[in-house]
Structures are given as C-alpha cells and as structure tokens.
Amino acid sequence: MRNIKLIIEYDGTKYSGWQKQNNALTIQEVVENAIVSITNENINLIGSSRTDAGVHAKGFTANFTTESKIPAQKFREAINSKLPNDIVILKSEEVDINFHSRYHSTGKIYVYTIINRYEPIAIGRDYVYHYKNKLDIELMKRASKYFIGKHDFTSFMKKGSSVKTTVRTITRLDVQKENDKLTITVSADGFLYNMVRIIVGTLIDVGIGKIKPEEIRNILYSKDRTKAGGCAPACGLCLVEVLY
Amino acid sequence: MRNIKLIIEYDGTKYSGWQKQNNALTIQEVVENAIVSITNENINLIGSSRTDAGVHAKGFTANFTTESKIPAQKFREAINSKLPNDIVILKSEEVDINFHSRYHSTGKIYVYTIINRYEPIAIGRDYVYHYKNKLDIELMKRASKYFIGKHDFTSFMKKGSSVKTTVRTITRLDVQKENDKLTITVSADGFLYNMVRIIVGTLIDVGIGKIKPEEIRNILYSKDRTKAGGCAPACGLCLVEVLY
Structure with a gap:
C-alpha cells in the first residue's frame, strides 16, 4: 500500500466546489473517477480543504492510498489523460503512508x-x-x-x-x-x-x-x-x- | 448623421472571428445587433480588422454612422446592456464623419x-x-x-x-x-x-x-x-x- 500526494490546478467555474455532493458536479468526484479508471480500485481522495463553488486552485493538494504498481510520478500523466481540460494534475509523488492532506497542512x-x-x-x-x-x-x-x-x-x-x-x-x-x-x-x-x-x-x-x-x-x-x-x-x- | 467610434474588448473563444458570416456566430454580428436594438436603424459596423476565430481583443476598434440622438459617450453603457458578458464596449465617442476604422488605421x-x-x-x-x-x-x-x-x-x-x-x-x-x-x-x-x-x-x-x-x-x-x-x-x- 502506498500513499500518493497530488498537486492539482483547477478552474472552478463549472464546479460546485471540491467536496463530493449528490446531484452536483465536484472536482473531488471528477478526479476520483479518473483515478479509479486507472487503478480499478476503490479510491478515497482526501483533499486539503473544501473550496467553494467557483473558487479556483493552482496548488490544491490531495492524497490517496493505492495497491497499484504505477510509479508515483507516472500518476500525473495517467490521471491527466482522464481529466477534462479544466483540471490538471501538476505533480504526483509518494509520501509517508500516514500523510493526510487536510490534517497535516500547516x-x-x-x-x-x-x-x-x-x-x-x-x-x-x-x-x-x-x-x-x-x-x-x-x-x-x-x-x-x-x-x-x-x-x-x-x-x-x-x-x-x-x-x-x-x-x-x-x-x-x-x-x-x-x-x-x-x-x-x-x-x-x-x-x-x-x-x-x-x-x-x-x-x-x-x-x-x-x-x-x-x-x-x-x-x-x-x-x-x-x-x-x-x-x-x-x-x-x-x-x-x-x-x- | 454622426460617426461613432467604439473600442471593444472581447473573449473570442466562442466566436468565429470578427467578420459576419452565414451560419457562424461572429462578434460583428452580435455587436451590430446590440446597436440595432438601441437605435432601431440599419447599422453597418466597420471593424478595424478581421480577427480569426478564437482570437481575443482588448482594444479592437469599430465605427458606425447613426441618426440617433443618444449622446456619443452614452452608447457605451447602452450597448453593453445588450451584449453577452464576453464582449464589452470600453469606450464610445463621436469622431469625424469621414473616419474609417480600417482605412485610417496606421x-x-x-x-x-x-x-x-x-x-x-x-x-x-x-x-x-x-x-x-x-x-x-x-x-x-x-x-x-x-x-x-x-x-x-x-x-x-x-x-x-x-x-x-x-x-x-x-x-x-x-x-x-x-x-x-x-x-x-x-x-x-x-x-x-x-x-x-x-x-x-x-x-x-x-x-x-x-x-x-x-x-x-x-x-x-x-x-x-x-x-x-x-x-x-x-x-x-x-x-x-x-x-x-
């Protein structure tokens, strides 16, 4: 099991914020689905915060654990290939298994x-x-x-x-x-x-x-x-x- | 008869350029229609150039002649009130009756x-x-x-x-x-x-x-x-x- 940290840029215009919701399109849902389509695992993507609807990000962070064998740095391009053009993974890297995007933010x-x-x-x-x-x-x-x-x-x-x-x-x-x-x-x-x-x-x-x-x-x-x-x-x- | 010069900003993303075309949305058509809806005249809006589809402008110029009694400076707000939010008139002013946006550009x-x-x-x-x-x-x-x-x-x-x-x-x-x-x-x-x-x-x-x-x-x-x-x-x- 590895813990992968992502740095994400997004244009929030079309989205109802980061956090998943019923009946509203959110960034978390779109990125999670992209990861699921690559790893075929159930993914729980932990975001650093809940940005409001319409708010943008150039350096949002999120992390997820995976059993996938994909090299950590390769997740960036793999996920980007599944994302719409208003969401971009800028970086993907392996971090300590205990790292938590929200709790550990200073x-x-x-x-x-x-x-x-x-x-x-x-x-x-x-x-x-x-x-x-x-x-x-x-x-x-x-x-x-x-x-x-x-x-x-x-x-x-x-x-x-x-x-x-x-x-x-x-x-x-x-x-x-x-x-x-x-x-x-x-x-x-x-x-x-x-x-x-x-x-x-x-x-x-x-x-x-x-x-x-x-x-x-x-x-x-x-x-x-x-x-x-x-x-x-x-x-x-x-x-x-x-x-x- | 007065000659009104406009300075126009536009986001060209959704448009097939400046110049009017059949079966394609252009900036000229949208601005002309906005002016017509204000003056109730036939308007021929002369643009300084033909920008390509998808090209943007922060200072496009155009001019039209009118019999309307609207003060020249008031055209700006009047036209803006009829335009979508990707086209904005930055300035409207009366110019010499012979002024031509394209021919006189240096x-x-x-x-x-x-x-x-x-x-x-x-x-x-x-x-x-x-x-x-x-x-x-x-x-x-x-x-x-x-x-x-x-x-x-x-x-x-x-x-x-x-x-x-x-x-x-x-x-x-x-x-x-x-x-x-x-x-x-x-x-x-x-x-x-x-x-x-x-x-x-x-x-x-x-x-x-x-x-x-x-x-x-x-x-x-x-x-x-x-x-x-x-x-x-x-x-x-x-x-x-x-x-x-």
Missing part, C-alpha cells in the same frame, strides 16, 4: 484578484471580481495590517459554521496594485468558512471609505459577523499553495 | 501569450498557448531582431491570401519571460493574414533549436511560406491596440 496561501475599473471585463472574467467603484488602495493597505497575527475571526466567518476554534493566525496579508488589477494575498495557518472572501469584502468597504482602516480592530474584537463587510464573489479567489 | 499592436511548462494549464487556458517543450528565450530574442523593419512578409502569410502588397513594417517585436509565461508583443503598420501567428510559430521553432536566429533573414528573402514555422494557435493571440 497553512494555506490564497490570492484574491479584483479588476477595479468602470467598464466590465470580458477577457479572464471567470478568474477575477470586477468592481467598478474606485478603491483607495492606500486605505486598504493600512487596513490589511490589522488582520496580521493571531485573532478570533468569528466576525469573518459565515454565520452558523461549526468549528472547534475560531482563532486563526494570519502571517501575511498583502494588497498590491498593477494598473487596474488588485491582488490580495493572504497566508494563514488555516481559514474559517468564507474567511478570505469576507476579509476581501471588508477591505473593499475600506477602499470605498465605508469602513475606516482602524475600525478593523473593533470588528475583530466584536466577534460579530454583521460588523464586517460582505462576502466577495467566489470567482476572484484562488488557492495557490497548501503548506506542510 | 498600425496595430498584438500580444501573443505562451505558457511554457510541461504540465497543461487549467486556469486561463482559453487565453494562452500551452507549449510543453522547453523554449530558449535568448535564441527567440535574437531571432526577433531580424523581423524589425520594412520587409516582404510573404513567407509569413497564409498561402493564397490576396493582398495588394505583402510589404509591412514591424516597429517592435519583444519577447519577454516571467516565470513560465512568454509574452510576444508585435507592433506593425499592418499585418498579413495569419502573420503574427506564423511569426510566433517560427519563433517557437527557433526556441527549440529547429531554426537558427540568423536564418530568419533568409526565410524573409525566400518569400516562401514553407520555410517559416507553423501557425501558432489562435487562443494565444490578442489584439491590444489599433493605432490612428
């Missing part, structure tokens, strides 16, 4: 992309959030500093989510601008449900002057979801790396 | 994007050409110099195309690399049919060592299409600006 890096211009965007529209009102990048940068560190992120979690702890540590939150493209990079030891998208929605409220940068501190203290901004659309979000 | 700038890595690409795959064999960027940069200037580009035109002259002047041909993304920017006073895509196909042959950089000169002199490289796929090509 952190994740997400990037959220906003196109900030009045006119809608046609090219690449599935991978960005088009926001037409002018955003003040300097205010957003100032606000981003308040998120860094270990905090209770209850205000930045979808209400009603069940988790053991709502404390997470953000190690990096960068807001960068290149022409009309804003890139928000967030690195943390873990993320609550919708956390990145609510942080982005709140930074947008800061960018339009609705929330002051220094108010972020009180929003965190309040542990009240209604104090934070909205949940930014899924299409702008991309999981770029899972850390171990 | 040049165009195209960008061709290659993702040069072994693994296929899922995110943004409709906007790039995935090329898996390693390309030597330095050789490609050296080769690009030979294209600059006024030349007969018969070797770089789809065979059988009918044009008055096959002489064009390339003012810029830059090959840039950022991680696994290669960007080839070409500026010229005009382009022959498939010219950018054949130049790119030839630069790829240079990048894999099949053609030497200094051979470009002889390929130009030969006026023989078979001496140049293949025609790179449409999806990697984007018309970024039409000059006047």
Whole structure:
C-alpha cells in the first residue's frame, strides 16, 4: 500500500466546489473517477480543504492510498489523460503512508484578484471580481495590517459554521496594485468558512471609505459577523499553495 | 448623421472571428445587433480588422454612422446592456464623419501569450498557448531582431491570401519571460493574414533549436511560406491596440 500526494490546478467555474455532493458536479468526484479508471480500485481522495463553488486552485493538494504498481510520478500523466481540460494534475509523488492532506497542512496561501475599473471585463472574467467603484488602495493597505497575527475571526466567518476554534493566525496579508488589477494575498495557518472572501469584502468597504482602516480592530474584537463587510464573489479567489 | 467610434474588448473563444458570416456566430454580428436594438436603424459596423476565430481583443476598434440622438459617450453603457458578458464596449465617442476604422488605421499592436511548462494549464487556458517543450528565450530574442523593419512578409502569410502588397513594417517585436509565461508583443503598420501567428510559430521553432536566429533573414528573402514555422494557435493571440 502506498500513499500518493497530488498537486492539482483547477478552474472552478463549472464546479460546485471540491467536496463530493449528490446531484452536483465536484472536482473531488471528477478526479476520483479518473483515478479509479486507472487503478480499478476503490479510491478515497482526501483533499486539503473544501473550496467553494467557483473558487479556483493552482496548488490544491490531495492524497490517496493505492495497491497499484504505477510509479508515483507516472500518476500525473495517467490521471491527466482522464481529466477534462479544466483540471490538471501538476505533480504526483509518494509520501509517508500516514500523510493526510487536510490534517497535516500547516497553512494555506490564497490570492484574491479584483479588476477595479468602470467598464466590465470580458477577457479572464471567470478568474477575477470586477468592481467598478474606485478603491483607495492606500486605505486598504493600512487596513490589511490589522488582520496580521493571531485573532478570533468569528466576525469573518459565515454565520452558523461549526468549528472547534475560531482563532486563526494570519502571517501575511498583502494588497498590491498593477494598473487596474488588485491582488490580495493572504497566508494563514488555516481559514474559517468564507474567511478570505469576507476579509476581501471588508477591505473593499475600506477602499470605498465605508469602513475606516482602524475600525478593523473593533470588528475583530466584536466577534460579530454583521460588523464586517460582505462576502466577495467566489470567482476572484484562488488557492495557490497548501503548506506542510 | 454622426460617426461613432467604439473600442471593444472581447473573449473570442466562442466566436468565429470578427467578420459576419452565414451560419457562424461572429462578434460583428452580435455587436451590430446590440446597436440595432438601441437605435432601431440599419447599422453597418466597420471593424478595424478581421480577427480569426478564437482570437481575443482588448482594444479592437469599430465605427458606425447613426441618426440617433443618444449622446456619443452614452452608447457605451447602452450597448453593453445588450451584449453577452464576453464582449464589452470600453469606450464610445463621436469622431469625424469621414473616419474609417480600417482605412485610417496606421498600425496595430498584438500580444501573443505562451505558457511554457510541461504540465497543461487549467486556469486561463482559453487565453494562452500551452507549449510543453522547453523554449530558449535568448535564441527567440535574437531571432526577433531580424523581423524589425520594412520587409516582404510573404513567407509569413497564409498561402493564397490576396493582398495588394505583402510589404509591412514591424516597429517592435519583444519577447519577454516571467516565470513560465512568454509574452510576444508585435507592433506593425499592418499585418498579413495569419502573420503574427506564423511569426510566433517560427519563433517557437527557433526556441527549440529547429531554426537558427540568423536564418530568419533568409526565410524573409525566400518569400516562401514553407520555410517559416507553423501557425501558432489562435487562443494565444490578442489584439491590444489599433493605432490612428
């Protein structure tokens, strides 16, 4: 029995997220079926996280155990040959039999992309959030500093989510601008449900002057979801790396 | 009677190019229909060029004459409200009644994007050409110099195309690399049919060592299409600006 780790890139546009569901197409199901068609085994593909419908990934990780004799590195091409063109295995390798994509993850890096211009965007529209009102990048940068560190992120979690702890540590939150493209990079030891998208929605409220940068501190203290901004659309979000 | 100039962005993936055709969906037809539904006039939308099926644009230009009383700048939003989300009017303005998008163009700038890595690409795959064999960027940069200037580009035109002259002047041909993304920017006073895509196909042959950089000169002199490289796929090509 061997444990195979995969690094996966996917365009989440057409999918109802990673996690298998009845009556909805998911990335987990498509990749699992591809592996099953190669190994003829029952496969349980363990994903590093549950990305939402429409969220993309450049470095999602997953693992599965197999009795197959296929060399670990060969799984990449074998699985790719069975996948649609919006899902790609970037790497396959053998890992310790105890490795678990979700439990052993020590952190994740997400990037959220906003196109900030009045006119809608046609090219690449599935991978960005088009926001037409002018955003003040300097205010957003100032606000981003308040998120860094270990905090209770209850205000930045979808209400009603069940988790053991709502404390997470953000190690990096960068807001960068290149022409009309804003890139928000967030690195943390873990993320609550919708956390990145609510942080982005709140930074947008800061960018339009609705929330002051220094108010972020009180929003965190309040542990009240209604104090934070909205949940930014899924299409702008991309999981770029899972850390171990 | 007023003459309205439009700047248009489009994702060409689903379309059979710009130019109207029977039994095929084209960008010209979709934009014309949108304008007709606003003005209730017969509209003849003149495009700056005929982009091929699958080619994209960030700055295509077109113009039409109208008796409508809609302020020129208001056409942008009015037309956008009637367009699918893969076509966007970026700007609408009144221009001289004699202005003609195609005849008056003094040049165009195209960008061709290659993702040069072994693994296929899922995110943004409709906007790039995935090329898996390693390309030597330095050789490609050296080769690009030979294209600059006024030349007969018969070797770089789809065979059988009918044009008055096959002489064009390339003012810029830059090959840039950022991680696994290669960007080839070409500026010229005009382009022959498939010219950018054949130049790119030839630069790829240079990048894999099949053609030497200094051979470009002889390929130009030969006026023989078979001496140049293949025609790179449409999806990697984007018309970024039409000059006047």
